[in-house]
Amino acid sequence: MAIESINWMAGGAQGSGVDAAATIFGRACGYGGLWVFGRREYHSNIKGLHSYFHLRIAKQEILANVNNVDLLAAFDAETIVRHVQEVVPNGGIIVDALEMGMKVEDIPTLPPEFRVQLRKFLAEDEIGETLKDVLDWAQKRNVQVFPVPYRAILTNVGKALGITQLSKITRMINVLTIGVSFALLGYDKSLVERAVRAQFPAKIADMNVIALNQAYDFAEKTFRGNFKHKLEKLDVEEARVFLTGNQAVAMGKVLGGCRVQTYYPITPAADESEYLEAHEILKTRGEDEGIIVIQTEDEIAAINSASGACLAGARAATSTSGPGFSLMVEGLSWAGHCEVPVVVTYYQRGAPATGLPTRHGQADLRFAMHAGHGEFPRIILASGDIQECFYDAATAFNLAERYQMPVIHLIDKAMANCSQTYPVFDYGGFKIDRGNLVTEKDLDGKEYKRFQFTETGVSPRAPLGTRGAVMWYTGDEHNEEGHISEEPLNRRMMMEKRMKKLELVDKEVPADEKMNFYGDKNAENVVVSWGSPKGAIIEAINMLKGEGLSLSFLQMRMLHPLPVEEVKRVLKGKKRIIDVEDNYTGQLGGIIKEKTGISPDYYVLKYTGRPTSTTEVFGALKAILTGKASERTVLMFGN
Amino acid sequence: MATNPSNYRVNDVFADWCPGCGDYGIMNALQMAFAELSLEPHRVVMVSGIGCSGKEPHNVRVNGVHTLHGRTLPFAMGIKIANPDLEVLAIGGDGDGLGIGAGHFVNAGRRNLDMTYIIHNNGVYGLTKGQASPTLKRELKTKSLPQPNINDAVNPIALAIISGYTFAARSYAYDVRHLKDTIKMAVQHKGLAFVECLQPCPTYNDINTKDWYAGEDRKDVQGNPQSRLYKLEAEGFDPEVRDWKEDWQKKVAALTKAQEWGDRIPIGVFYKKEYESTYGDRLTTRIPFYLERPPAKQKLRDEKDVSTVDLAEFLDDLKTS
Numbered sequence: 001m002a003i004e005s006i007n008w009m010a011g012g013a014q015g016s017g018v019d020a021a022a023t024i025f026g027r028a029c030g031y032g033g034l035w036v037f038g039r040r041e042y043h044s045n046i047k048g049l050h051s052y053f054h055l056r057i058a059k060q061e062i063l064a065n066v067n068n069v070d071l072l073a074a075f076d077a078e079t080i081v082r083h084v085q086e087v088v089p090n091g092g093i094i095v096d097a098l099e100m101g102m103k104v105e106d107i108p109t110l111p112p113e114f115r116v117q118l119r120k121f122l123a124e125d126e127i128g129e130t131l132k133d134v135l136d137w138a139q140k141r142n143v144q145v146f147p148v149p150y151r152a153i154l155t156n157v158g159k160a161l162g163i164t165q166l167s168k169i170t171r172m173i174n175v176l177t178i179g180v181s182f183a184l185l186g187y188d189k190s191l192v193e194r195a196v197r198a199q200f201p202a203k204i205a206d207m208n209v210i211a212l213n214q215a216y217d218f219a220e221k222t223f224r225g226n227f228k229h230k231l232e233k234l235d236v237e238e239a240r241v242f243l244t245g246n247q248a249v250a251m252g253k254v255l256g257g258c259r260v261q262t263y264y265p266i267t268p269a270a271d272e273s274e275y276l277e278a279h280e281i282l283k284t285r286g287e288d289e290g291i292i293v294i295q296t297e298d299e300i301a302a303i304n305s306a307s308g309a310c311l312a313g314a315r316a317a318t319s320t321s322g323p324g325f326s327l328m329v330e331g332l333s334w335a336g337h338c339e340v341p342v343v344v345t346y347y348q349r350g351a352p353a354t355g356l357p358t359r360h361g362q363a364d365l366r367f368a369m370h371a372g373h374g375e376f377p378r379i380i381l382a383s384g385d386i387q388e389c390f391y392d393a394a395t396a397f398n399l400a401e402r403y404q405m406p407v408i409h410l411i412d413k414a415m416a417n418c419s420q421t422y423p424v425f426d427y428g429g430f431k432i433d434r435g436n437l438v439t440e441k442d443l444d445g446k447e448y449k450r451f452q453f454t455e456t457g458v459s460p461r462a463p464l465g466t467r468g469a470v471m472w473y474t475g476d477e478h479n480e481e482g483h484i485s486e487e488p489l490n491r492r493m494m495m496e497k498r499m500k501k502l503e504l505v506d507k508e509v510p511a512d513e514k515m516n517f518y519g520d521k522n523a524e525n526v527v528v529s530w531g532s533p534k535g536a537i538i539e540a541i542n543m544l545k546g547e548g549l550s551l552s553f554l555q556m557r558m559l560h561p562l563p564v565e566e567v568k569r570v571l572k573g574k575k576r577i578i579d580v581e582d583n584y585t586g587q588l589g590g591i592i593k594e595k596t597g598i599s600p601d602y603y604v605l606k607y608t609g610r611p612t613s614t615t616e617v618f619g620a621l622k623a624i625l626t627g628k629a630s631e632r633t634v635l636m637f638g639n
Numbered sequence: 640m641a642t643n644p645s646n647y648r649v650n651d652v653f654a655d656w657c658p659g660c661g662d663y664g665i666m667n668a669l670q671m672a673f674a675e676l677s678l679e680p681h682r683v684v685m686v687s688g689i690g691c692s693g694k695e696p697h698n699v700r701v702n703g704v705h706t707l708h709g710r711t712l713p714f715a716m717g718i719k720i721a722n723p724d725l726e727v728l729a730i731g732g733d734g735d736g737l738g739i740g741a742g743h744f745v746n747a748g749r750r751n752l753d754m755t756y757i758i759h760n761n762g763v764y765g766l767t768k769g770q771a772s773p774t775l776k777r778e779l780k781t782k783s784l785p786q787p788n789i790n791d792a793v794n795p796i797a798l799a800i801i802s803g804y805t806f807a808a809r810s811y812a813y814d815v816r817h818l819k820d821t822i823k824m825a826v827q828h829k830g831l832a833f834v835e836c837l838q839p840c841p842t843y844n845d846i847n848t849k850d851w852y853a854g855e856d857r858k859d860v861q862g863n864p865q866s867r868l869y870k871l872e873a874e875g876f877d878p879e880v881r882d883w884k885e886d887w888q889k890k891v892a893a894l895t896k897a898q899e900w901g902d903r904i905p906i907g908v909f910y911k912k913e914y915e916s917t918y919g920d921r922l923t924t925r926i927p928f929y930l931e932r933p934p935a936k937q938k939l940r941d942e943k944d945v946s947t948v949d950l951a952e953f954l955d956d957l958k959t960s
Contacts, residue, residue: 308717
């Protein structure tokens, strides 16, 4: 069944406080026991271009975004022309009363491609040239329009604060829209005030609370009871958090023992490193510990200094996105060859080249699998939601050290920047597995060989600086001591030593850490996917069940080494296998075909740079199950 | 405690440099310096890049990390930050450090990590058969160049000083005693120490040869060769910055000396400033226990292997209840 939810969207020019508004809105809902899923969209720009935040709010847990907007809080005219068609009947639009007369063609920031679409829409629906004409069209579709005199309210706010120069407080328009929104929704104002106070330092919070109250009271008086949707708080005992994927990864890393993080600034990865740096002193059950965050001169330095830290015995990681990972490739090859347990957190974004630097994509699976010259072992984990980001970020270090190989943790922009409500993560029992890490005591005067041949391929690993051990590492092929060797037999043995560790990973890591399975095991149709489409797929499957259409879902979490036998067991004999991914070529589908011989029958793909929504996945899957779809469906939702 | 250079020899590795290569001299100087400083082999890490110089760590019995072309400094940085108790020496060639790795060379100066960086400077890429390195002077045509070099040369000492290295010295691979003393000073320096080691490449650099450095082509009336190398300390050059007010003046003096080339080439210490905070000091201002419990020495887990981290501070900020 579809989950009932209210969808609020704030949009405006970048730099006008859209993010802050969304965070306040989401928190206020969270304080009232509601579940929130937020999707953030922004241009690669600092000020001026359109950005928006879509928040879905429900009384039960929600996992993804939907297409609908019930209440659109527009900070500017562009937000209205871009999103007016998403607002559903009985929904509402909050608009600056002064902008109603503006000609839509005069909005300076509209890109030419969008103008073409907009003109077509206006012509087809016989809409006039002003914003008011567009809003009249919306009203005909039963959308309510709420004009708000922002300037007049700001003047009053200014009076209360003793400020006459309005430009000093125009930034607070975002809080005014929140005040109006919550008044329309009939929501408890004290919860909103608390969220405002949580967002800003005390002095600024006081100003914003005044603005909030003015706007809330204005809207309550002016539009009283007029809006059809209401938001009610619930009494909830459970402790919950509202967080982004970037924050979840950062916490997971700390839990997993990461004590050196290197990075070079890149979207959408850098927020994670900055968050870590802001929390560099770590509380533990014993003495304080610390994580050193190093901003390096480039990504080449980032991966190689992280590897250096690993050699010295620290748990170390680096975080990046596609362009940065491209630069890390040689370092990754060295780490694989020298059996370095370095962790790379890889936030995929719209690619290739600079691509869509602030947008979403999932097109780097093949790249992560094959990056690096030659053949060397690596593990690739892919999280499917923010909670998995947390646990996988911690687990990555255990896998890296146990098997002495690099681990690439694949995330995507959708997860990095989406925010979601969760019960507080349970992390109390998380175990640190350092694998075959040896100390001076273990060595006991025996000769130490870093790359000693063993049955499993995993050699005893002493950190640099261990008394009693002198060791060598080299990117040349090496012997057990770590000195250069080009001898054919040694080469063969070293290749096999390294590569057979992948068999160990395959054997030892339990199936439920490599994949998740949802839905009816006996369903004859199955969806395969990985990464952020997970939430939309789960919700869509539940909705389809309500319509009598049965479907199961295999979510892959360990993509390399792929658990071939387990995947075969799930997919064998299914009537339809449907691959859902946010890329052009269906990369996971191709890998499954290559490794298992089983091919997907249908592909649902998206490469617009926007994440998949429940609504569109539901539509695509339904069309496939009812025989109305071709082999390839391309999803388009999102602005 | 090791006090004899032979304790730092690696017996089962054949040093495969060309006969007469300066790398042997550098190897000997390193072993002598480590012995005189009584450094325990397990506490020393030599990090190298790619090229003939990259093989240096395999011939010295301390920890060796032979990395990628140009990436010597990033690896060394990661090692040093994770465990500041280690004595870290980055060793690389002129192409490694000033061509492909030039970005790291400059940025390392901004951090002033307490470690040593030695560049082998022979003007050519030896291991790929003699192409021009970033330090080869313009218009020179060494043996295997198809055409004379039309690129200007980087000045390693000058670049180090303006990049923020707090110790910059030059020595010569065939003056092993001078090189050993220079390495010792560099290792003992608190901060990032740079040593440029001039070195003939007997196979590919037929211009800046051993005889050229020794001045065999310019004998005095008695027929004695007039060496092109002279020692800064012998001329009373004072490289040390003792007060921040004289820092720029000392830098200018060092840069001026660094311009000398041709018939008179200075070796010795050009610049030395010890009062500058190291990267470790800077980290300590933020994380007071950094030096006692650096990343490599933190416990991470209890006796039952459970992570000891308490995430309450993170979670409290994110809580909505």
